[in-house]
């Protein structure tokens with residue numbers, strides 16, 4: 001008994017979504033009973049943060065404006081000192097995974113409630129997970145206390161996302177949904193999220209790439225990415241994430257670009273072993289899902305191969321062996337030869 005029981009845990013208890021939703025952040029802060037808000041804002045969100053500070057009035061305490069990738073503990077210490085100085089009692093984080101990561105790091109150290117206002121499609125706001133870096137070593141922890149209780153998705157805040165980051169960040173979100181679909185332990189709710197997420201991303205991303213200022217398409221894409229983030233929180237990630245971790249960690253590669261270029265290759269490898277996932281994705285894509293993803297990835301104007309990202313061809317066998325030695329759960333058995341073939345194709 002017990003092995004077939006699936007647990008579905010929901011994180012952000014309150015999610016607001018729609019153009020202009022950012023104007024409701026002061027109301028959300030009031031709901032939390034906060035008197036002294038610390039804003040954590042990526043430099044790209046400095047102007048939005050200034051407007052929000054003005055709208056918060058007396059509830060505004062300070063802004064920390066320098067979150068960094070992979071949440072270095074020294075940056076967290078600086079932000080923590082500021083939070084203490086201004087006696088902050090809640091955090092509002094505006095930006096991508098880096099700003100939201102810092103917010104999570106502060107929340108776990110102080111117990112402050114968080115309102116996350118995401119501006120990329122990375123999905124961190126939907127997860128109880130944080131990766132922190134100390135002395136160059138990244139450690140990932142999972143704790144429900146990391147997850148922001150309120151998330152405010154305003155598609156207008158994604159209009160400024162450059163084309164390249166729009167594409168790679170959205171394919172990163174799609175990877176969360178695809179891996180949830182082939183996770184045999186995922187709950188029915190997670191599978192439903194995954195299908196809606198994949199459908200939304202495959203439908204809206206081409207429109208957004210053609211018309212980056214189309215707020216309706218941006219809204220659909222953001223909603224789909226939210227569900228992808230929820231999949232990341234709830235499902236076990238497989239070979240795709242293992243390869244991204246192994247390659248990203250070893251060679252210090254850009255998170256979203258790496259995910260974007262790997263996804264079609266991993267789908268080609270895995271979908272033969274998971275006909276149910278293949279059929280669902282084919283319905284959603286209206287054709288071959290691997291080709292649909294490959295052709296979206298090919299629209300990236302930056303690096304689209306491992307070689308172009310700077311991974312040496314000679315390193316591929318070693319990475320393949322490391323991955324096959326201790327594989328994440330995956331629908332197709334992971335062998336060093338199989339992974340090497342996949343990596344050579346991606347190279």
Ligand code: NAD
Pocket residue numbers: 042043044045068069070071095096097098099101119120121122123124125127128129130131157158159160161162165169232255256
């Ligand atoms: P990021 O937050 O570092 O943002 C990338 C760049 O884009 C930054 O320079 C940022 O200022 C800029 N930017 C963000 N939004 C913008 C906008 N709307 N317009 C213009 N520029 C904008 O990167 P990311 O891809 O969002 O997140 C990656 C980080 O998040 C990594 O550290 C990754 O490990 C982490 N992450 C964590 C989880 C989790 O569940 N813990 C999930 C996904 C990602």
